[in-house]
Amino acid sequence: IQTIHDLRPPPPVVARSREWRPYGILLYRYLDGLPDEKIQADLAISERQFFRDLKAGVALLTSALQAKAAPADEGEPDALTANLEGIGLLLERLDLNHLGRTTLPVMQELARARDRVVTLDPSDVPAVAVADAALSRQALISALSHALRYSKAEVQVEVVPSLQTQALYLRYSQSEPEDRLGESEALARAQRLLEQQGGGLQQVALAGGERLLGLHWRKFEEPAVLLVDDNPGMLRLFERYLAGHGYRVMTTAEGARALGLARESRPRLIVLDVMMRDLDGWAVLQQLRAEPDTRDIPILVCSVINEPELALTLGATALVKKPVSREQLLDAVSGIIGI
Numbered sequence: 422i423q424t425i426h427d428l429r430p431p432p433p434v435v436a437r438s439r440e441w442r443p444y445g446i447l448l449y450r451y452l453d454g455l456p457d458e459k460i461q462a463d464l465a466i467s468e469r470q471f472f473r474d475l476k477a478g479v480a481l482l483t484s485a486l487q488a489k490a491a492p493a494d495e496g497e498p499d500a501l502t503a504n505l506e507g508i509g510l511l512l513e514r515l516d517l518n519h520l521g522r523t524t525l526p527v528m529q530e531l532a533r534a535r536d537r538v539v540t541l542d543p544s545d546v547p548a549v550a551v552a553d554a555a556l557s558r559q560a561l562i563s564a565l566s567h568a569l570r571y572s573k574a575e576v577q578v579e580v581v582p583s584l585q586t587q588a589l590y591l592r593y594s595q596s597e598p599e600d601r602l603g604e605s606e607a608l609a610r611a612q613r614l615l616e617q618q619g620g621g622l623q624q625v626a627l628a629g630g631e632r633l634l635g636l637h638w639r640k641f642e643e644p645a646v647l648l649v650d651d652n653p654g655m656l657r658l659f660e661r662y663l664a665g666h667g668y669r670v671m672t673t674a675e676g677a678r679a680l681g682l683a684r685e686s687r688p689r690l691i692v693l694d695v696m697m698r699d700l701d702g703w704a705v706l707q708q709l710r711a712e713p714d715t716r717d718i719p720i721l722v723c724s725v726i727n728e729p730e731l732a733l734t735l736g737a738t739a740l741v742k743k744p745v746s747r748e749q750l751l752d753a754v755s756g757i758i759g760i
Contacts (some may be wrong), residue, residue, distance in 0.1 A: 535570065578592075
């Protein structure tokens with residue numbers, strides 16, 4: 422119970438946001454005893470998204486409990502492989518500032534036991550990565566365990582966003598001989614956990630015995646979604662549906678304008694209405710598929726005209742029939758984009 426409470430995301434993460442949901446589901450399901458259907462309704466998410474977030478929450482809880490029980494370096498590589506296969510991979514957006522703030526309290530007891538200090542220097546701007554929250558947390562714990570063992574006094578954790586990657590750097594002055602630093606099982610574990618997510622571990626020796634451990638993740642770019650509908654009220658509704666879920670939303674009420682925006686912005690997804698006056702959705706769909714610059718952009722047809730065979734024949738990725746709920750739209754969009 423206490424560990425679930427410890428997982429509560431600190432500000433600026435707000436309640437019911439995407440980052441907050443795994444914690445909220447643990448709280449509502451296991452501490453408040455609410456039924457799954459009630460939680461889904463309260464959070465305005467689909468059943469599929471509910472179980473995604475539940476899995477992420479259970480993984481976070483498991484990691485936190487394991488870290489409290491045994492934060493040491495020992496471990497069997499085969500056992501780690503089995504655990505990675507069992508827990509699976511759940512890649513989504515992760516703010517490394519949040520990762521640092523929620524992981525460091527777990528390591529403070531170990532730091533005190535080793536007569537060390539661990540501090541966090543967060544970034545002034547969001548450092549959002551494509552990552553598995555549970556695996557990332559364990560990678561940072563493993564790297565910190567190594568750094569706390571070999572540092573003289575203080576380990577500084579710095580959040581460093583960049584154009585290519587997002588990173589956490591552990592900076593410390595080493596107190597052990599150089600030839601012992603590469604032998605840590607903890608570093609090997611951190612490396613494997615990062616590689617599992619498409620990232621990696623960087624070791625840099627600086628002047629005066631100072632050491633840098635860089636944990637790198639792929640940078641998360643908010644995928645652009647272009648909404649095309651000549652009903653302004655529908656555009657506003659769909660914008661509200663997608664708000665707070667990690668998408669950069671563009672809108673237009675004109676089919677012809679949609680073609681230009683698609684060429685210029687290359688969105689990750691186009692949500693396309695059919696019943697439009699200037700240029701209907703079927704014509705827009707055909708032109709998008711005919712042009713080399715836009716033919717590969719996924720298109721979700723969203724209309725009262727329920728013609729799935731026609732839509733797929735013309736090149737649509739999927740179709741949802743209006744009226745569409747928030748859960749249906751989010752499920753369709755995340756199913757295509759993959760977040």
